[in-house]
Amino acid sequence: MPSFSKLEYGRRLDLVRARMEQVGFDVLLTSNPANMNYLTGYDGWSFYTPQLVAVSLTSNEPICIVRGIDQPDGMVTTHLGPDNMVGYPDHYVQAEDKRGMGKGRIAVDMDAYY
DSSP states (O other): OOSSOHHHHHHHHHHHHHHHHHHTOSEEEEOOHHHHHHHHOOOOSOTTSOOEEEEETTSSSOEEEEEGGGHHHHHHHSOOOGGGEEEEOGGGTTOOOOTTOSSSOEEEOOSSOO
16 A cells, blocks of 8 residues: 555645756656655665656656566555556666657756665
8 A cells, every 4th residue: 555645646746747847857767766755655675676767747647667576566555557657577677668758858866876
């Protein structure tokens, strides 16, 4: 079960999107586990593997991309729909699929050591 309500989830996304618009970003990418948790509720322990949350101004909800084995955890700890809780196999790490977010100004969280 997510650690915060659906209402709180929406409030957090609204705040982040407002800030994104203010500074001119179309997409925010974060791999910091604390930020991933704040945005989605995801609470997994595979932060040593590639994972991230993508927030777009044009999508209803973020996309959370995690190790495939952690996808079921994400379905339990977030409000994300199954299409936006993406688990990847090992060969997916260098894939070109950007789900339509490969254009525009993209913000990347660079403050974490992950």
